[in-house]
Amino acid sequence: MASKYALCIGINNYPGTDSDLAGCVNDANDWTALLTSLGFVTKKLLDRQATRANILSEMTNMVSQAQKGDSIIFQYSGHGTYIPDVDGDEADQTDECLCPFDLRTKGVITDDQLYELFNKKATGVRLVMISDSCHSGTVTRFAPNASAKNKKEQKTRVKFLPPASFLSLQQLAKFGISRSIRRSSPPGRYGGLLLSGCQDVEYSYDAYFQGRPNGAFTYAALATFKKLKPGSSYKDWHTAIRKALPTAQYPQSPNLFGSATMKKWKALQ
Numbered sequence: 001m002a003s004k005y006a007l008c009i010g011i012n013n014y015p016g017t018d019s020d021l022a023g024c025v026n027d028a029n030d031w032t033a034l035l036t037s038l039g040f041v042t043k044k045l046l047d048r049q050a051t052r053a054n055i056l057s058e059m060t061n062m063v064s065q066a067q068k069g070d071s072i073i074f075q076y077s078g079h080g081t082y083i084p085d086v087d088g089d090e091a092d093q094t095d096e097c098l099c100p101f102d103l104r105t106k107g108v109i110t111d112d113q114l115y116e117l118f119n120k121k122a123t124g125v126r127l128v129m130i131s132d133s134c135h136s137g138t139v140t141r142f143a144p145n146a147s148a149k150n151k152k153e154q155k156t157r158v159k160f161l162p163p164a165s166f167l168s169l170q171q172l173a174k175f176g177i178s179r180s181i182r183r184s185s186p187p188g189r190y191g192g193l194l195l196s197g198c199q200d201v202e203y204s205y206d207a208y209f210q211g212r213p214n215g216a217f218t219y220a221a222l223a224t225f226k227k228l229k230p231g232s233s234y235k236d237w238h239t240a241i242r243k244a245l246p247t248a249q250y251p252q253s254p255n256l257f258g259s260a261t262m263k264k265w266k267a268l269q
Contacts, residue, residue, distance in 0.1 A: 002069040004269075005062045006040040008032045009055060011078035013047045016104050019079065021206045023213035027077035027132055030214070030222055035073060038268055050078070052100040052109060059117055068124030071269065072192075077215050080133035080204075081108060096200075098133065118191025126265055127192030128234070132215040134203050193234060193258035193265065195221070205250045217254055220244040228267065235263040 010028025012021045025046050036042045045054055062072050079099040097108035114129075121127055197204035197217030205216040224240040238256040246253050256263060 002071065003066070004038070004040040004071045004073075005066060006032075006035040006042040006073040006075065007055075007058050007062060008035070008042060008044045008075045009050050009078065010044075010046050011050050011099070011101055013101065014079060014099065014103070015101075021078065023206045023208075023215050023218070024077040024132070026213055027215045027218040028075065030218065031075045031077075031130070034222060034225070035075075035268065040071075040073065048101050050101045052102055052106040055098075055100055055109060056113070056117070059114075060120075063117060063121045063125075063127070066125045066127075067122055070122075071126045071128070072121070073128045073130065073268070074192075075130040075132075077132040077218060080131070098131075115191045121191075126262075128265070129192055129194045130196075130221070131194060132197045132204055132217045134198060193262035194255070195234060195238065196255045196257065198252035199255055202252045204252055207250065216245065216250040216252065217241075221254070225267065232267055233264050234267050237267045238263075 008028040008031045010025040012024045014020055028044055028046060032042050032044050043058055045058065059074060062074075066072050076098055081097050081099055096111045098114075099108055100106065118127055118129075197215060207214065207216045207219075209219050220241050221237075224244055225237060228237055228240065234256060238254065241254045
């Protein structure tokens with residue numbers, strides 16, 4: 001009988017960056033509840049548990065134990081960023097990254113690292129990454145949320161950490177003059193199917209819904225999943241999510257990145 005594994009990661013607290021978030025732990029808890037109810041053996045890493053070493057260790061363990069017919073889902077909610085590309089495989093000379101809790105001391109997790117890890121999976125394993133983060137842009141405190149009920153809710157943020165918050169001046173100099181806009185090349189690339197909160201040139205928002213912090217993408221994804229017909233594919237789910245996002249308040253366009261075959265996989269199965 002096929003097995004189903006999931007790792008849910010939520011990071012609100014980024015020490016030393018002045019860029020803490022509010023809804024990422026709720027995101028991870030909400031995804032954990034859903035995936036557990038669907039029969040996934042689920043592990044969770046929140047805030048200080050979500051170190052670079054712990055994230056890579058848990059991912060590696062799940063990939064190594066999965067066999068043909070099994071499913072793996074990695075869910076991440078937190079900051080995204082980019083760093084200078086060192087192996088020359090990126091047209092814009094940067095690597096997209098996820099930001100662990102200890103990125104200032106241990107560094108980021110790059111798309112190259114995830115690509116290599118994901119491709120170690122056994123043939124016939126379905127691997128999906130659900131990422132509620134930004135992979136490009138500049139950090140910004142957006143205009144106050146018009147529907148916010150108090151000052152706390154007005155602090156809508158994007159899930160992006162600028163490289164200057166954790167790289168040295170010497171490392172920053174490697175970027176050169178500019179960073180070009182490109183089509184989405186998310187962490188993991190074709191090592192698995194990626195369902196993400198935004199396009200490469202957009203932001204994913206950390207927001208409030210009915211007084212509770214959540215990622216705008218996570219909120220929309222979970223709400224639409226509950227309304228899907230049984231047996232719906234990831235492509236069907238993505239189409240439903242795109243009817244909920246972007247909005248005027250949250251101008252982000254969720255992305256589905258992978259092969260045509262991957263997009264036809266049954267959602268969360």
